[in-house]
Structure formats: structure tokens, C-alpha cells
Amino acid sequence: MARLFKREGERKSLWQRIKDVAFMDATVAMKGLDQGSLERLEELLLANDFGVKATLRLTDVVEDLSRKGRIRTEREFLETVEREILGILRAGGEDTALRFAAPGAGPTVFLMVGVNGVGKTTTTGKLAYRLRKQGRRVLLAAGDTFRAGAIEQLRLWADRAGVDFVGAQPGADPAAVAFDAIDAARSRAVDVVLIDTAGRLHTQSDLMAELAKVERVVAKKIEGAPHETLLVLDATVGQNATAQARTFSQALKLSGLVLAKLDSTAKGGIVVALREEFGIPVKLIGTGEGIDALEPFDAREFAREVLTD
Ligand SMILES: Nc1nc2c(ncn2[C@@H]2O[C@H](COP(=O)(O)OP(=O)(O)O)[C@@H](O)[C@H]2O)c(=O)[nH]1
Ligand SMILES: [Mg+2]
Incomplete structure (x- = not known):
């Protein structure tokens, strides 16, 4: 795919905005994400049209993994969110192909x-x-x-x-x-x-x-x-x-x-x-x-x- 989204001047990507809040504090690496960071993540996802259901699902997973010490670096954080988004998009399988009539059964x-x-x-x-x-x-x-x-x-x-x-x-x-x-x-x-x-x-x-x-x-x-x-x-x-x-x-x-x-x-x-x-x-x-x-x-x-x- 080509660039998908509109560029608005010096607009920061969603990820840059998420990590700005989440990684302000070096203690994240020690203690996991604090409540404020999770709330900010939630706000950013909602503001980006993820909707309540998907937003709660994503923030719940992040909170859970963070508490278990499995989100300690920015990379782990990004990979987690990306993986969960992909999981939602692929729920029910990779069904994005268009369906055509069988040969002879068309049009x-x-x-x-x-x-x-x-x-x-x-x-x-x-x-x-x-x-x-x-x-x-x-x-x-x-x-x-x-x-x-x-x-x-x-x-x-x-x-x-x-x-x-x-x-x-x-x-x-x-x-x-x-x-x-x-x-x-x-x-x-x-x-x-x-x-x-x-x-x-x-x-x-x-x-x-x-x-x-x-x-x-x-x-x-x-x-x-x-x-x-x-x-x-x-x-x-x-x-x-x-x-x-x-x-x-x-x-x-x-x-x-x-x-x-x-x-x-x-x-x-x-x-x-x-x-x-x-x-x-x-x-x-x-x-x-x-x-x-x-x-x-x-x-x-x-x-x-x-x-x-
Ligand atoms: N930028 C952009 N404009 C689009 C796209 N698809 C449709 N449009 C524009 O949206 C307007 C409405 O499109 P139209 O096909 O007439 O909508 P319809 O009423 O649903 O049939 C037109 O000005 C289109 O050029 C798109 O993917 N990107
Ligand atoms: Mg039309």
C-alpha cells in the first residue's frame, strides 16, 4: 500500500503521541505503565476513532502485560499494540479477498x-x-x-x-x-x-x-x-x-x-x-x-x- 493516511504538516504519528506520555517516566521499565499513561493511551485511541470496544480491549491487554512485566521497552509496547490490532482485524480469519462466482455459474x-x-x-x-x-x-x-x-x-x-x-x-x-x-x-x-x-x-x-x-x-x-x-x-x-x-x-x-x-x-x-x-x-x-x-x-x-x- 502507498501512504495511507493524510499528512498534516508536522503531525506526530499516533505512536509518537502514545510513547510521549507512556515513556516520560524512566520508572516504566521498573514498574510497568502507570495508570495515567494507560488513561492517556485510552484517550488517544478513542480520539483516533478506535471506538470504545476496541479501545478497552487494547488498553486491557496493555495493562495486563505491563503488570506482568512483559512491556518494559518501547519496542515491546509497540509490538503489543500492533499485535492486538492485527488480532482484531484478523478475528475470523484473513477474509479480505473478493468472492467471485464459480466458473460457469456467473456472472x-x-x-x-x-x-x-x-x-x-x-x-x-x-x-x-x-x-x-x-x-x-x-x-x-x-x-x-x-x-x-x-x-x-x-x-x-x-x-x-x-x-x-x-x-x-x-x-x-x-x-x-x-x-x-x-x-x-x-x-x-x-x-x-x-x-x-x-x-x-x-x-x-x-x-x-x-x-x-x-x-x-x-x-x-x-x-x-x-x-x-x-x-x-x-x-x-x-x-x-x-x-x-x-x-x-x-x-x-x-x-x-x-x-x-x-x-x-x-x-x-x-x-x-x-x-x-x-x-x-x-x-x-x-x-x-x-x-x-x-x-x-x-x-x-x-x-x-x-x-x-
Ligand atoms: N479523497 C478521496 N475522495 C473520494 C474517494 N472516494 C470518493 N471520493 C469523493 O467523494 C465524493 C462523493 O463520491 P461519490 O462516489 O459521488 O459518492 P456516492 O454519493 O456515495 O456515490 C466525490 O467528490 C469523490 O471524488 C477517496 O477514496 N478519496
Ligand atoms: Mg452515487
């Missing part, structure tokens, strides 16, 4: 969901480009029929990515759009259909009902589909992302998260918070507005960079 269908403005359409365009570069034939389906502009925006991404496109009339039923897109994919020998969706309707329950209907129609048409239902979240909104994940996971079977706009925040803890809270893996991260600014999520690299970047 693969990915449903892209999330509230307005998080980066859904952009992510859909970038993902189309990425999959096409891997040699797959891709089709984008305009399932956000709520705003006329959204259909046009997706068409532009299809052109940019050099992939197929199935549009819709504004106000059309997104489930019907998905249905038609899968038929089109079959007749054009397309491998992967990416369905963009609306992020806002008249009410939130309308939106959830509409998305659930798309999911149902797709599942009826292809066994095992949608192969991925990816919730796109905006990394800059911090704990709001948790509320969004909760709402969407109640209506849909989410298979993965995409954290867009990581390049626009200096905080990455939300990735850890989401995993601890929902057990849904982050599969992709958005690192810019350009067509190639989408990367697979690498837990090990992330665990290191969230502290030291």
Missing part, C-alpha cells in the same frame, strides 16, 4: 451500498477499472435511479474504466435495473456486474426496503448472488460510520466494507472499531479520487501504519 454480482456522498459511485468506477485490468469483463448497472445525475455519473465512470454500462430512466425500479443488467451481462459474456445504488430515498426505511429488494431479485436470478454486498463508508466521518454499518447490516447481508477517503483523514482507527463491532472485514480502501486509487486491504500493513504513519 458475479457485487452490490455497492452506502449513504449519499460516501464515495459509492467513485468506488464502483475504480473497482470496475481494477477488475478489468485483471482481465475480467465488467458491467456497471445504474441502480441509483433516485437522482438523474447519478446515472450520468456512473456512465462516465464506465467510459473511463472502459467497461460495459446498463443505464436506467430516473425513477425506475432499481431491482428491475439489476434484473436487466444481469440479462445483459449474460448475453454479452460479462464476468462481473457491479450494481451502484442510491444512498438516500424519501426515508431511510424506503431505502433499506429498496436495497433488500435488489438483493432478493439478484439472489433469485443467480444462485449464490450477490457474491459481495459491499458497504462503502467514508473514513472521515469517524464514529458515524459505525451507525451506518449498523443500519445497513440490519437490512442486508453485508459481506465486506470499503473504507473510502482514507487519504483525507489522519485517523484510521475506525477500521479497527468496525471490525471489533461487526466482524465484517474491510476488503478495499479508497486512497484518492483517481481511477486507480483503490487498494485491497492489507491487515498487517494497516496495523503498523495506523500507529506509525
Whole structure:
């Protein structure tokens, strides 16, 4: 991965800030971390969007190991926090790979969901480009029929990515759009259909009902589909992302998260918070507005960079 997080001038990394407080006192090496240091660690993790659950888990482990005399040096401290973060990110296994239909059982269908403005359409365009570069034939389906502009925006991404496109009339039923897109994919020998969706309707329950209907129609048409239902979240909104994940996971079977706009925040803890809270893996991260600014999520690299970047 490239540099993940935003640089803010002379900003100190999270780790520099943690160790500033924790190692002010040379007695740490003798007695372990004092209560003040642990509280400061807790504050810093919370301020970096790790969320209450993951923060308490991390500080509990640090406190415990410190008391047992197993955190005596800065290196041991850093390794402990990094290892525990990785443990949270990998709970349930290393499941960050995208799932595709078995040969002959396609096309693969990915449903892209999330509230307005998080980066859904952009992510859909970038993902189309990425999959096409891997040699797959891709089709984008305009399932956000709520705003006329959204259909046009997706068409532009299809052109940019050099992939197929199935549009819709504004106000059309997104489930019907998905249905038609899968038929089109079959007749054009397309491998992967990416369905963009609306992020806002008249009410939130309308939106959830509409998305659930798309999911149902797709599942009826292809066994095992949608192969991925990816919730796109905006990394800059911090704990709001948790509320969004909760709402969407109640209506849909989410298979993965995409954290867009990581390049626009200096905080990455939300990735850890989401995993601890929902057990849904982050599969992709958005690192810019350009067509190639989408990367697979690498837990090990992330665990290191969230502290030291
Ligand atoms: N910096 C940055 N901007 C992004 C990223 N992903 C999306 N955006 C921007 O976020 C804004 C909203 O994106 P859009 O795809 O229209 O969101 P949607 O409403 O969820 O479909 C646009 O200005 C995008 O360029 C990202 O990874 N990094
Ligand atoms: Mg959109």
C-alpha cells in the first residue's frame, strides 16, 4: 500500500503521541505503565476513532502485560499494540479477498451500498477499472435511479474504466435495473456486474426496503448472488460510520466494507472499531479520487501504519 493516511504538516504519528506520555517516566521499565499513561493511551485511541470496544480491549491487554512485566521497552509496547490490532482485524480469519462466482455459474454480482456522498459511485468506477485490468469483463448497472445525475455519473465512470454500462430512466425500479443488467451481462459474456445504488430515498426505511429488494431479485436470478454486498463508508466521518454499518447490516447481508477517503483523514482507527463491532472485514480502501486509487486491504500493513504513519 502507498501512504495511507493524510499528512498534516508536522503531525506526530499516533505512536509518537502514545510513547510521549507512556515513556516520560524512566520508572516504566521498573514498574510497568502507570495508570495515567494507560488513561492517556485510552484517550488517544478513542480520539483516533478506535471506538470504545476496541479501545478497552487494547488498553486491557496493555495493562495486563505491563503488570506482568512483559512491556518494559518501547519496542515491546509497540509490538503489543500492533499485535492486538492485527488480532482484531484478523478475528475470523484473513477474509479480505473478493468472492467471485464459480466458473460457469456467473456472472458475479457485487452490490455497492452506502449513504449519499460516501464515495459509492467513485468506488464502483475504480473497482470496475481494477477488475478489468485483471482481465475480467465488467458491467456497471445504474441502480441509483433516485437522482438523474447519478446515472450520468456512473456512465462516465464506465467510459473511463472502459467497461460495459446498463443505464436506467430516473425513477425506475432499481431491482428491475439489476434484473436487466444481469440479462445483459449474460448475453454479452460479462464476468462481473457491479450494481451502484442510491444512498438516500424519501426515508431511510424506503431505502433499506429498496436495497433488500435488489438483493432478493439478484439472489433469485443467480444462485449464490450477490457474491459481495459491499458497504462503502467514508473514513472521515469517524464514529458515524459505525451507525451506518449498523443500519445497513440490519437490512442486508453485508459481506465486506470499503473504507473510502482514507487519504483525507489522519485517523484510521475506525477500521479497527468496525471490525471489533461487526466482524465484517474491510476488503478495499479508497486512497484518492483517481481511477486507480483503490487498494485491497492489507491487515498487517494497516496495523503498523495506523500507529506509525
Ligand atoms: N479523497 C478521496 N475522495 C473520494 C474517494 N472516494 C470518493 N471520493 C469523493 O467523494 C465524493 C462523493 O463520491 P461519490 O462516489 O459521488 O459518492 P456516492 O454519493 O456515495 O456515490 C466525490 O467528490 C469523490 O471524488 C477517496 O477514496 N478519496
Ligand atoms: Mg452515487
